[in-house]
Amino acid sequence: MAKFTIVFHSVCGNTYQIADCFYRALQERGQEAALYRTADASFESGEKRIEDFKRLQDAIEAVPVIEEAAQVLGSDVLLLGSPTYYGCVSAQMKAFMDSFEKLWVEAPTAGMYFGCFTSAGDGCGGPELCLQVMNTFAQHMGMVPISVPCNIKGAVQPAYGIKHVSGEMADRAVTEETKTAVQNYVDHILKVIS
Numbered sequence: 001m002a003k004f005t006i007v008f009h010s011v012c013g014n015t016y017q018i019a020d021c022f023y024r025a026l027q028e029r030g031q032e033a034a035l036y037r038t039a040d041a042s043f044e045s046g047e048k049r050i051e052d053f054k055r056l057q058d059a060i061e062a063v064p065v066i067e068e069a070a071q072v073l074g075s076d077v078l079l080l081g082s083p084t085y086y087g088c089v090s091a092q093m094k095a096f097m098d099s100f101e102k103l104w105v106e107a108p109t110a111g112m113y114f115g116c117f118t119s120a121g122d123g124c125g126g127p128e129l130c131l132q133v134m135n136t137f138a139q140h141m142g143m144v145p146i147s148v149p150c151n152i153k154g155a156v157q158p159a160y161g162i163k164h165v166s167g168e169m170a171d172r173a174v175t176e177e178t179k180t181a182v183q184n185y186v187d188h189i190l191k192v193i194s
């Protein structure tokens with residue numbers, strides 16, 4: 001059994017839905033999985049609460065906030081998920097990645113396997129750039145990114161990670177095809193790390 005830590009940032013719930021797909025797929029496969037969200041002060045204050053996304057925002061709130069980078073230590077695999085903001089990760093995900101500065105010198109994350117996912121409003125809005133920001137972070141921490149094979153079944157995915165396109169109003173739910181791709185990617189990760 002492998003130990004996975006999933007950390008996501010999500011406001012409208014799309015990135016959360018992908019994180020939840022990973023979490024469920026890992027549980028179904030008998031793996032140890034911990035699910036966390038990044039801190040987000042304006043989410044906590046209610047400033048970003050939107051009636052249309054209430055159900056998902058309540059579900060996000062029920063997920064514990066990760067307190068410090070060191071909580072990922074001991075995991076075999078780290079999975080990060082961020083909404084695509086201006087072709088990059090969100091500020092909240094960047095702040096979480098920056099908090100690894102305390103670990104960087106000793107590099108206890110060296111050799112840890114890594115995967116990532118994003119939700120973007122538009123397929124041409126830079127989701128792959130966002131994924132690459134997370135992969136680049138992982139490389140700086142000595143981690144080993146596991147790419148998504150091109151023959152993976154389900155919705156077509158970039159090599160850099162799993163993506164979901166949520167549409168102009170951020171209300172296009174994660175499709176069954178994308179869920180299938182997540183499940184197949186999980187199977188691929190388990191094969192790589194075994």
Ligand SMILES: Cc1cc2nc3c(=O)[nH]c(=O)nc-3n(C[C@H](O)[C@H](O)[C@H](O)COP(=O)(O)O)c2cc1C
Nearest residue numbers: 010011012013014015083085086087121122125166
């Ligand atoms: C500040 C901000 C910047 C964004 N920048 C982009 C972008 O560059 N490309 C894009 O496709 N979508 C962009 N979006 C849309 C989000 O990526 C999209 O709504 C995403 O699904 C939100 O994820 P969430 O539901 O997990 O919060 C942006 C949204 C916000 C609020």
